[in-house]
Amino acid sequence: VPGIDKDPATDERPGIDKDQVTDIVVAVVFTALGLLIAVTAWRTPEPFRSVDVLGPNRFPLLVGAGIAILGIFVIVKQVYLAVTKTFQKGSFEIPGQAGDEPDVPASGLRAGIVSALLFGHVLLWETLGFLLSSMLFVIVSMRLMKESSWKLTIGSAVGYTVVMFVMFTLLLGVALPLGFTEPIFVRFGLVDAIR
Amino acid sequence: MFDFMPIFLDSLPMLFDPTIALLILAGYLVGMIVGALPGLGPTLAFGLVLPFTFLMEPIGAVAFLLSISAAAMYSNSVPAILMGVPGSTAAVMTAIDGYALHRQGKSGLALAVQFVAAAIGQLISIFFFLLLVIPLARLAYYFLAPELFAVFMVGMVAVVSLTGRNLSKGFIAAGIGLAIGVIGFDPVGTTVRLDYGIYALRQGIPVAPALIGLLALSELIRQSRQAFGWKDSAVEFDMKFPKYSALKRLWYPIMSGTVVGTLVGALPGAGGTPAALIAYQQAQIASKTPEEFGNGSIEGIAANEAAQNASNSGELIPTIGFGLPGSGSMALLLGALAAQGFAPGPRFISNNPQLVSGLVAGLLGGTILMVITGWYMSKALLKLVLLNRSAVIILAMGITIVGVYSLQARLFDVVVCIICGIVGYLMLRYGYPPAAAALTAVLSSDIEKNFRVGLNLTRGSYLAFVTRPYTAMILGVALLLAFWGIRGQVKLSRQARTKVAA
Numbered sequence: 001v002p003g004i005d006k007d008p009a010t011d012e013r014p015g016i017d018k019d020q021v022t023d024i025v026v027a028v029v030f031t032a033l034g035l036l037i038a039v040t041a042w043r044t045p046e047p048f049r050s051v052d053v054l055g056p057n058r059f060p061l062l063v064g065a066g067i068a069i070l071g072i073f074v075i076v077k078q079v080y081l082a083v084t085k086t087f088q089k090g091s092f093e094i095p096g097q098a099g100d101e102p103d104v105p106a107s108g109l110r111a112g113i114v115s116a117l118l119f120g121h122v123l124l125w126e127t128l129g130f131l132l133s134s135m136l137f138v139i140v141s142m143r144l145m146k147e148s149s150w151k152l153t154i155g156s157a158v159g160y161t162v163v164m165f166v167m168f169t170l171l172l173g174v175a176l177p178l179g180f181t182e183p184i185f186v187r188f189g190l191v192d193a194i195r
Numbered sequence: 196m197f198d199f200m201p202i203f204l205d206s207l208p209m210l211f212d213p214t215i216a217l218l219i220l221a222g223y224l225v226g227m228i229v230g231a232l233p234g235l236g237p238t239l240a241f242g243l244v245l246p247f248t249f250l251m252e253p254i255g256a257v258a259f260l261l262s263i264s265a266a267a268m269y270s271n272s273v274p275a276i277l278m279g280v281p282g283s284t285a286a287v288m289t290a291i292d293g294y295a296l297h298r299q300g301k302s303g304l305a306l307a308v309q310f311v312a313a314a315i316g317q318l319i320s321i322f323f324f325l326l327l328v329i330p331l332a333r334l335a336y337y338f339l340a341p342e343l344f345a346v347f348m349v350g351m352v353a354v355v356s357l358t359g360r361n362l363s364k365g366f367i368a369a370g371i372g373l374a375i376g377v378i379g380f381d382p383v384g385t386t387v388r389l390d391y392g393i394y395a396l397r398q399g400i401p402v403a404p405a406l407i408g409l410l411a412l413s414e415l416i417r418q419s420r421q422a423f424g425w426k427d428s429a430v431e432f433d434m435k436f437p438k439y440s441a442l443k444r445l446w447y448p449i450m451s452g453t454v455v456g457t458l459v460g461a462l463p464g465a466g467g468t469p470a471a472l473i474a475y476q477q478a479q480i481a482s483k484t485p486e487e488f489g490n491g492s493i494e495g496i497a498a499n500e501a502a503q504n505a506s507n508s509g510e511l512i513p514t515i516g517f518g519l520p521g522s523g524s525m526a527l528l529l530g531a532l533a534a535q536g537f538a539p540g541p542r543f544i545s546n547n548p549q550l551v552s553g554l555v556a557g558l559l560g561g562t563i564l565m566v567i568t569g570w571y572m573s574k575a576l577l578k579l580v581l582l583n584r585s586a587v588i589i590l591a592m593g594i595t596i597v598g599v600y601s602l603q604a605r606l607f608d609v610v611v612c613i614i615c616g617i618v619g620y621l622m623l624r625y626g627y628p629p630a631a632a633a634l635t636a637v638l639s640s641d642i643e644k645n646f647r648v649g650l651n652l653t654r655g656s657y658l659a660f661v662t663r664p665y666t667a668m669i670l671g672v673a674l675l676l677a678f679w680g681i682r683g684q685v686k687l688s689r690q691a692r693t694k695v696a697a
Contacts, residue, residue, distance in 0.1 A: 026625045030367055037374055040389055047386060052647065053655040056381035056388045059643045063377055067370035070363045077363075095361045098623040101233070101280070104421045111620065114419040118592055119613050122606065138589055145585035146422035156586045164597050172250065174601040 017092035020082055022108075027074040034067025114141050129179030134161045199325035205552040209258065210560050215553070218251065218259040219560035226266025226561065231274055231576040232587060235414065236283030237267040238523035238630075242411025243591065245403060245527055246598035253535045254553035260528055261507070261557030262564075268467065268503045269313045269565050273576045276305045276496075285467035285506075288475045288499045295491035303435040306573050308493045309500045311442060314569070316453045316501030317562045320508035321555055323457040328551075331516040332544040340649035341660050345669035347642045350519035351635065352677045362681070364627045371618070372632035375400050376639020383647045395607040403530045404599045404612040405636055409629045410523045412612060413619025415592045423584040434574065441493075448478040448498040456502030460509020462676065466522035467506040474502030504562075511554060515543060519638070523630045526637045534602075 041061035100106040121137035128136075138157035147153050168174040169191060178185055185191045209215045222244075229240035240263050248256035271282025276293030289309065296305035338346065351369070378389045380399035390396040452474040459470035478498030479488045488495045513519040518538070520526035537547060544551055599612045619629040653659035661667050 023625050026621050026627075027367075029621075030371065030627075033374065034367075034370065037377070037389065040391070044388060047384065051651050052384055053650045054647045056384050056386055059647070060374075060377040060389055063370055063373045067367055067374065070367045070370070074361075074363050074367065094624075094626045097626050098417060100421055104423055106420045108420060108624070110422070111416050111420040114589075114592075115416050115613070115617050115620070118416075118596065118616075119610075122596060122609050122613065125606070134593060138593065141419070141589045141592075142585055145419065145589065147583065147585045152583060152586060156590060160590050160593055164593070168597060168601055172601065175604055176597070176600070177606075 019094065020078070020092045023094060024075060024078045024082070027071055027078060031068050031071030031075060034064045034069075034071055036064070037061075038064030038068055040064075110144055113144060117141055117144075125177040125179065127179050129181040130176040131161050131165060131178070131181060133179075134164070199322075199329055202329075202548055202552050203322075203325060203555060205549065206555040206559060209254065209552060209556040210563075214252070215255050215258050215556060216560065218255040219262040219557060220564065222259040222262030222557065223266045223561050223564045226263035227270040227572055227576060228579060229263075230267030230270035230282050231579055232584070233274055233280045233282055235418075235591075236271060236285070236524075237264040238527065239411045239414055239591075240264075240267055241524045241527040241531075242407040243595055243598065245407060245531055246601050248531045249534050249602065253532070253537065253550060254556075256531060256535065257528070257550055257553040258557035258560065260531060261511075261554050262561035264507045264524060265317055265504065265558050265561030266565060268317075268507055269310075269500075269569055270572070270576055272309050272313070272496075272500060272503075273306070273573050276309060277302065277573075277577055283467075285471045285503045286499070287468075288471060289496050291489055292492050292495040292499075295489075296493070296496075299491055301491070304437045304441060304493060305491075305496060306434065306570075307436050308442065308445060308496045310565075310569050310573075312445065312449045312452065312497040312500035313504045314562055314566050315449050316456060317504035317507065317558065317565070319450075319453045320457045320505035321558050321562075323454070323505070324508035324511055325551075325555070327457075327461065328512045328516045329544065331512065332542075337665060340645045340652055341663055341666045342669060344642065344645035344649050345660070345666045345673065346517050346519065347638050347645060348670060349673045349676060350513070350517075350638050351642065352673045361626050364625075365631055368622055368627040368629065368631040369635045371622075371627075372635030372637075373639045373642075375402070375405050375615075375632070375636040377643070380640075382640040382644040395605075399640075400611055401602075401608050402636060403534060403602060404608040405615045406527055406530050406633050407595060407599055408612040408615025409619040409622075409633045409636070410527065412592065412595055412616030413623055413629055415588055415595065416616055416620040417623050418584075418588045419592075436570070444483075445494060445497040447481060448474075448494040449501045451477055451481065452498035452501030453505045455498075456505030457509040457512075459502070460506030461512040466510060466525075467503050470502045470506040470509065471499045474498040508558060515551060515554065518543065518641070520634055523633050526630075526633045529637055 038061055041057045041064060044057050046055050046057060117137055117140055121133045124133040124136075135157040138160055139153055142153045142156060165176060169176050175191070178191065182191070210219070225240055225244060226237065229235050229243065230237065241260060244259070244263065248259060251259065267283070268285065271286045272289045272293065273282070275281040275286040275290035276297055279290050279294035279297075281287050281290040293305040293309065296302065376399075378400050379387065379396040381388050387397050455474040455477055456467075456470040459473055460466060475488075475495055475498050478494050479485050479492075482488065482492070482494050484492070484494070510522055510525050514525040514528060518529065520529050532550075537543065537550065596609055596612065600606070600609050602608055619632070621627075622629045622632065649660065650657070659666075660670070
């Protein structure tokens, strides 16, 4: 997949590390989430209650405020670090990070695209149907993962989809959405019409 | 003292019940396969199969799950020894010593030590589990809401030992777990809160999909960062079981590893990895040949393996005794039990002794299968590790999603799972422990409920939480654990890093 995997050797200029920026962005997102919960809990009117000492809003307020305060602390710390210290590209280390395995090309972009595909293919279940949308998901994702054999890619896609469908819908009775392909299955009596 | 015997004896006939035996066999195979794949551990295996357990009888379901963890803690060391790549973090030290032996041409010795230590550690620790969990559960008879709140605080402290080196990020992760619990539904007043006008949120965020997302899907997304091409690396090795004389000096490391593994595993939040690291260190201190450690010490492997497997039983102690999950996989076990309609908590054992027998049957059955087939599985597992990882990762993602959908046939659950998966991935990458979030997500509503009900019980007196003897005692334990956790965690992570770097 061109463009996703950069050669680390040609990518070593000093400056702010990309990971450093994302680290701050993630902290900002979590802080915003904390603030949202805290503010909502703060502004929700207390319902009438006779015995409940704390009421439904205090605990969420505490949780939200806690996340926000710690989040602001992390943001300030990381911004301070970014302003005062320069890191060699790729040398910025995040404590506790689940690192990549060495000697294997890694890319956050690929993980992002695969997650987006995962999300997108689920949204397509109701229109395209589980069968087609899952096959597409497996094929595109495996190509992204640099699987070069078409035989294996298509085999996995078809095998996975069919096994899941047979196991869940035909044997376990879980109605996986079939989308526009549903009439075909109904026609052959494999699934009941409009459940 | 011996009142654990009935529970143990009840588990034996379960091994001959065809349904349960079949489930144990299935769990064993799943655990072996998932455990051996690099980076994928028992937590991910639990996440993958959790939806299926809802279709099983409860006893079979718990036996199935525990058989998975017994097998996974064995199989994660096979690639560790033969390729230097631990199947999961608990096998890091085995990867160092075992791989060193493998390169010296002593693969058979390393695999045999691992096999023997894992089996003995697992078997003995089952009895430790029963011996410890029953008195603990009996104590819980005296507990009211304030005490229960205190117990759940102990569970929260577990988070500390999961935080790693950045405490503030660890607590943010814990907060996110709590937030998952507070959204949508108030556990005391049973009113709606924080639903943001989204109808599906009015019942709260479904816990099982959120957990599967945070713990399993997040790891799969992380793995999708890398394009693996391991198909071409061929591994040849000789496999001969060594003579007993070569294994004789392993008694001490196996025994101490088993004890350390059970006890450390029982500390909420500790789990297999610190158990293995502490046992390894302990064995090195006691060893006559400490210089071998790190360069192919069979004592080191034995201690690590015994502790890893023993921690399976250890983790069950707080999980079953108090309803406090000690690790990600235990959080999922509680999720499975809750979905089956069981309330894990202080009264769990007395109410459901047959389920505890089911747990024991799973561990026991998994171990027996390991003793019979484990040695021969090594070679097959290696083939599996060399299997195409891209396909494995993508298909595992798909299976996870379909599994979550099958819970209630709701797309909303799948959306929750994927969002939590992405959040969990960001957490993994930027130093927020997703296990901490999973833990608090399980505990959130119980903590809030018991705190508020306790407060109502004492008519609004916060002081009562300190003056009630059991409550004060348990909160004291929580404080101690917090202190121990912060210290130990910092020390261990430092050690592990220098060892891996060296």
